[in-house]
Amino acid sequence: MQRSELQQYLQEFLQVDKFRDYAPNGLQVEGKSEINRIVTGVTACQPLIDAAIACQADAILVHHGFFWKSEPQVLVGMKRRRIKSLLVNDINLFGYHLPLDAHPQVGNNITLAVQLGLQEAAPVSSLPQELLWRGYLPHSMSPELFTEWIAAKLGRKPLHLPAPRKDIRTVAWCTGGAQDYIDQAYELGVDAFISGEVSERTFHSAAEQGIHYYAAGHHATELYGIQALGAHLAQQFGLEHTFIDIANPV
Template identity: 50%
Template sequence: MISRQALVAACDERLQAARFKDYTVNGLQVEGRERVARVMTGVTACQALVDEAVAWEADLLLVHHGYFWKNEPVEVTGMKRRRLAALLANDISLLAYHLPLDVHPELGNNARLAERLGFEVDGCADGELGEGLLWLGRPGEALTSAGGEGLDEQALAAHVARQLGREPLLIEGCRGPVERIAWCTGGAQDMITAAHEAGADVFISGEISERTTHLARELGIGYLAAGHHATERYGVQAMGAWLAAEYGITHRFVEIDNPA
């Protein structure tokens, strides 16, 4: 068991949350009980996840997508009221990290997605590791050897489907074997131009926009929309596992399926 204050401070420091100018509040968003023994993690603090935290008697809920986003209505009514009421009535803290959990070089979404997909990380196109959002790398040896004469877009898409448990949307654009890959989890589809400029053969993100298809085809870069939710499941799990190992708390990740 650990104090709420110590746990939040440890997470803030591990993710260097104070460095980021974000669209939301990073860190403690809702204050719950003083002592923490049970931490539940999930991608988004939707009502279904809050209900799971209540049923499991969690002390703290740690998510990637929390509340209080820039430009959202400030009134605590309707859906927002119900979510907050459930947390407050059950004395459950809500801890959320957005950009800090995307970019962390070990526990972040981009890092954990690369590990899951077997990519070798070369660096970032827009900063140092731990600062940039657009990651660059190569398919690992196990992936390239499975491709025989060379990994192509279709083989990469099939590999992503197996690893993430859902079929990605493939926009074909690569004109040769896949040797260099760029990726950014979540809603990062508009980084495709930067990925192309960085020399990537394929770019992977979570979401796709109408314009993304034309950009991929005309730039000559393959594009995989692998799912906003599906690409961002792994950072919070890594954070929960780290907290469990570091402080002896009980951790449970809950998957609330989301096809987007």
């Protein structure tokens, strides 16, 4: 398919215009106009780009792309090497951040819910951009058992910040670096909140508000959305799709 066709489809499918984000969503580096083979991955790091080159990919789709508001604007060092690799090999780079977190079909939050077996998963409608989600465990679990449950499902043991409540049934979550949603999660009255990362202040929020917090890994909580998006495009357009996981313990 043509690059412009894929770009337009993703713009509409992921409802990109709904979001105010920290980086551009869509085509970030232009490559060849005809796309038949795509590679997906969480972050546009050099090992992912190298693997895509080895796969002879026409395009890479990632959750964490380039040109973040907080990063230097000059093309030097690591950033230059990454972009040079894409340009020399004529590979398109597409990045989708918040639109991929929130999407109800292939988004990071819904696919994490499926991976963890959370039921009645839905975004909290009172918050903007539908980034905080809520659902239920199939049955109540002790905090310790829920730690092991997450570890088994994600292949990574989470950091658990405990609270006085005993059992866990209701859960809120937002993938990635969304630990500061813990205060909104508390307002929902849930037993536990899951995100990817943790800050010093998160410990105090969990302890003083009586809500269990699980830092399950930024990378580990965002593995599934980009895979689902790639599978969707392969099915929709007959593209060849390969997901490449560049392991990250964070």
